[in-house]
Amino acid sequence: MKNKNSIPFIDLAAQQKQIFPELEKRIKKVLSHGKYIMGPEVAELEEKLAEYVGVRHAISCSSGTDALLISLMADGVGPGDAVFTTPFTFIATAEVIALLGAIPVFVDIDPRTFNIDPSHLEAAIKAVKENDPSIYPLPRTFEFQPASHNQQLSPKAIIAVDLFGLPADYQRINDIAREDELFVIEDGAQSFGATCRGEKACALADVAATSFFPAKPLSCYGDGGAAFTDRGNLAAKIKSIRLHGKGEEKYDNIRLGINGRLDTLQAAILLAKLEIFPHEIDARNRIAEKYSNALQGIVEVPVVPSGSTTAWAQYSVLSDGRSEIQTELKNEGIPTAVYYPKPLHLQTAFDYLCYKKGDFPIAEKICERIFSLPMHPYLKNDQIDRITQVMKTASGRRE
Numbered sequence: 001m002k003n004k005n006s007i008p009f010i011d012l013a014a015q016q017k018q019i020f021p022e023l024e025k026r027i028k029k030v031l032s033h034g035k036y037i038m039g040p041e042v043a044e045l046e047e048k049l050a051e052y053v054g055v056r057h058a059i060s061c062s063s064g065t066d067a068l069l070i071s072l073m074a075d076g077v078g079p080g081d082a083v084f085t086t087p088f089t090f091i092a093t094a095e096v097i098a099l100l101g102a103i104p105v106f107v108d109i110d111p112r113t114f115n116i117d118p119s120h121l122e123a124a125i126k127a128v129k130e131n132d133p134s135i136y137p138l139p140r141t142f143e144f145q146p147a148s149h150n151q152q153l154s155p156k157a158i159i160a161v162d163l164f165g166l167p168a169d170y171q172r173i174n175d176i177a178r179e180d181e182l183f184v185i186e187d188g189a190q191s192f193g194a195t196c197r198g199e200k201a202c203a204l205a206d207v208a209a210t211s212f213f214p215a216k217p218l219s220c221y222g223d224g225g226a227a228f229t230d231r232g233n234l235a236a237k238i239k240s241i242r243l244h245g246k247g248e249e250k251y252d253n254i255r256l257g258i259n260g261r262l263d264t265l266q267a268a269i270l271l272a273k274l275e276i277f278p279h280e281i282d283a284r285n286r287i288a289e290k291y292s293n294a295l296q297g298i299v300e301v302p303v304v305p306s307g308s309t310t311a312w313a314q315y316s317v318l319s320d321g322r323s324e325i326q327t328e329l330k331n332e333g334i335p336t337a338v339y340y341p342k343p344l345h346l347q348t349a350f351d352y353l354c355y356k357k358g359d360f361p362i363a364e365k366i367c368e369r370i371f372s373l374p375m376h377p378y379l380k381n382d383q384i385d386r387i388t389q390v391m392k393t394a395s396g397r398r399e
């Protein structure tokens, strides 16, 4: 059974085959007009992204990380601010909070959706307001500082993540946020193309950030991202911060910003990919359904709450026999991945927050049991059959 054709985890080559003529046409056009920064493709892409998501403003950015950073900067997040987020995500989500001198306050996740749990969020906000870690585990950087620095943390914003492509519970998150006038950011890096109650992902909070990194559902050939909002004043601030805090005139700088623009060439590539993107989302859904039907009872398959759809950035399952199943798959040339092996509160970079093991037991437990299977729109039926068959055999052997 060994040395069969291996199956790619993500197949960008199959996608490129589909769109090559359009891709070539679009890239050649950029090469001929030569406007490599903020060329016409950038404006065209932003218009199409806003239309697809159903919001007034889409602002393309140099990466998903920068789209998150710029969104926080646009809300004035800084030292003394508590920003609530999940420990079960990619480092970028919490990194941007810390880079601005604000404090990431982690909140445990729902064990079924893997997204931030709104009831835990309420408890964490209360704990920060009352400066009482007996209500909910809090970072302890502030507790032990001398009186002159004993600045009370104040709740400022929430970054909810649509993990693996499934939107978080924004109905409840937005309600909770409203009570304390907290700013809500949707980290939609993995969920572009998903929906919740008839609305598209990236339209579900005050502002959203997505990523066009090659492994994301809509991707370019390098780094890229975008921010989305319905609010005109916020969009204007985001655009200014993206361009070094630009004012009305070219060398008028009215605030601090960053170099956060998307390259024209990447915009051209995204325009070609956006044309087939709705079909790709349909294909991902068909593949996920096939996986789930075959894997029921073998592993714990993903849960999609009614009213939501996911973009299937990852197809992730839970099993106590993770490493055995992964090894069997690997022996058959089938790659898997673990997103994420370590929750953020236990990452060395966040040692200074003084969180400890046991603070977020649900996220910690899921980190030990989760793994992702190959997922891309060009996965064939016989490949899915092969993958699920190997998993069946592997789990039968465990029993």
Ligand SMILES: *Cc1c(COP(=O)(O)O)cnc(C)c1O
Binding pocket: 063, 064, 065, 066, 089, 090, 092, 093, 161, 187, 189, 190, 210, 211, 212, 213, 223, 224, 225
């Ligand atoms: C990929 C990702 C990011 C960062 O996006 P980049 O484009 O790589 O900077 C942020 N948050 C989540 C949840 C991601 O998956």
